[in-house]
Amino acid sequence: MRNLTLRSVLLGLAAPVGALVFAALLCAGILAVTGHSPVDTVDAMSASAQRPRTLVNSLNTAVSYYLSAVAVAIGFRMKLFNIGVDGQYRMAALLAAALAGAAFMEGVPPVLRVTMTVLASMLVGAAWAGIAALLKVTRGVSEVISTIMLNAIATYLVSYLNNPARLAEVNPGSNDVKTPDITAGGQVPGFEVTGSSSKVYGLVFLAVLVGFLYWFVLSRTRFGFELKATGLSESAAVASGVSVKKMVVISMLLSGAVAGLVGIPELLGASHSYSLNFPAGVGFIGIAVALLGRNHPIGMAVAALLWGFLFNTANSLDTAGVPREIVDIMQGVIVLSVVVAYELVRRYRVRAEQHAVGHALGRTKTAEEVSA
Template identity: 80%
Template sequence: MRKLTPRSVLLGLAAPVGALVFAAVVSAIILAVTGHAPTDAVDAMARAAERPRTLVNAVNSATYYYLAAVAVAIGFRMKLFNIGVDGQYRLAALLSAALAGAAFMEQLPSFLRITVTIVVAMLVGAAWAGLAALLKVTRGVSEVISTIMLNAVATYLVSYLNRPERLAVSTAGSNNIGTPKITEGGQVAGFTVEGSSSKLFGLIFLAAAVGVLYWFVLSRTRFGFELKATGLSESAAVASGVNVKKMVVLSMLLSGAVAGLVGMPQLLGSSYSYSLDFPAGLGFIGIAVALLGRNHPIGMAIAALLWGFLANTANSFDTSGIPREIVDIMQGVIVLSVVVAYELVRRYRVRAEQHAVGGALGRTKTLEEVSS
């Protein structure tokens, strides 16, 4: 374990803070070039932050962003790139929504009904991610390629199943279609916040529990040690007796299971049905949040809150005459700059460690010469 020193803390903060500052500077330049004062954008975001509804929606968004980030981070820890979180959570949300809205489920106690819905979502997500794992360990197919392809397959599969003649029903007076509505017994109640018409997701505690389990498993268990060891050096892990293929399968299954949870806060806490307007693209946001948070449970939580705040303050730009696309630009610049910043910090750390080792060896040699 690396010793925690002021220097190591500063190096750890340098990349994310530097990326945020760089993104802010680029956004300010774009605003100035297009004839908008950067201070107006700051004022618009500050006014939005004063509204309880904006803050509640930001935390709600951060809830599923965080779950997506943890799903991605599990693979990142082992140098596996699970790009398929998006397809995994959407397929899981659809099938679990169809089950939760089925008539026979109303006979179950509320707690059991919710538990079954969540477990099924995890199983579907794990199974879909497991396909990529099997392709990798049996045929050597890159998980990046297979998960991207599986995203496309999941998209068309969801579109095929989400039809009135299959798993969906038509909504009266609307062109929207979706799975049967989950009745009250299958819903997770939210928390009322004064001044906000939106409720805080009740499953925010599920996201927190996932974060704690993620930290515990990776930091305090043999499985976590073997997972990180395999990611650092596969050959060294094999020499230590680690079954790398088994670790690949288990890691992808675990990542997929967490991915299956991504849609649960929205499904059980707000929409109560999987319809055409169900949130999409959350898996890719999870990649950005995991990168910004450095795969650390607390870092990802802060990054998820930041991402949620930016996403939910975009509407305030419209009322101020500022293009809301500025938020998208800022988010994109953050993703690009944070990757570059991490690489620069890594190179600096390597050079600093080399200089430290060289200095220590030089001092040792000097002492030996003096003693002789």
């Protein structure tokens, strides 16, 4: 276990803090060049952040972002790039919504009904990710290519199933098409916050549990050790008796299962049905959050909260006369800056360690010469 020193802590904070500062300065420059005041932008976002409703919505958004990031991070630990989280969670949300809203579920006890919905979403997500895993271990197909293609297939399959002739119905009084509403017995009540019309998702603790299990499995179990070892060196893992193909399949299944949970807090806590307005693109945001958080459960939580805050304060910029697209620019700059910053810090750390080792060897050699 690495000893915590002031130097190691500062090096750990240098990359994310430096990236955030650089992104803020760059966005301030863009605003100034386009004739907008950076100070007014900060004031608008700060005023929005003080509203309880904004804080609640930021937390709720962060829950989905965090689950998506954990799903991506499981693959990253294995050097697998699961780009298909977006398709996996939308397939899972649609089918889980159809199950939870089915007529026969009315007689099922609430706890069992919610449990069945959560498990169904995990199974669907795992099954969809499992297709890419099987293609990789049996045909050598890159998971990047297969998951991207599966995203496209999931998009059209969801559109096909979310139809009044199949799993959905027309929402009375509108043109929206959605699955049957999940009644009170299948919902998870949220937590009320004074001054906010929105509620904190009742399944916010699901994200906490997933984060804890992610940390525990990877850091405290043999499976986690084998997973990280395989990601670092497949040849060394094989020499140790680890089946690389087995680890690929298990990792993708776990990643898909967590991906299946991404839409569940929104489904059971707010929308209560899957419709055309269901949040999309969360899977791709999870990649950015995982990169920013360096696949660490706490780091990803901070990154998810930051992303949720930026997303929910973007609307306030319109009222201040500032284009809300500046938030998207800032998010992109943060990700690119973090990748570059972490690489620079890594190289500095390697050089510092090499210098320390060389200095220690030189002192040892000098001591041997003196004693001789």
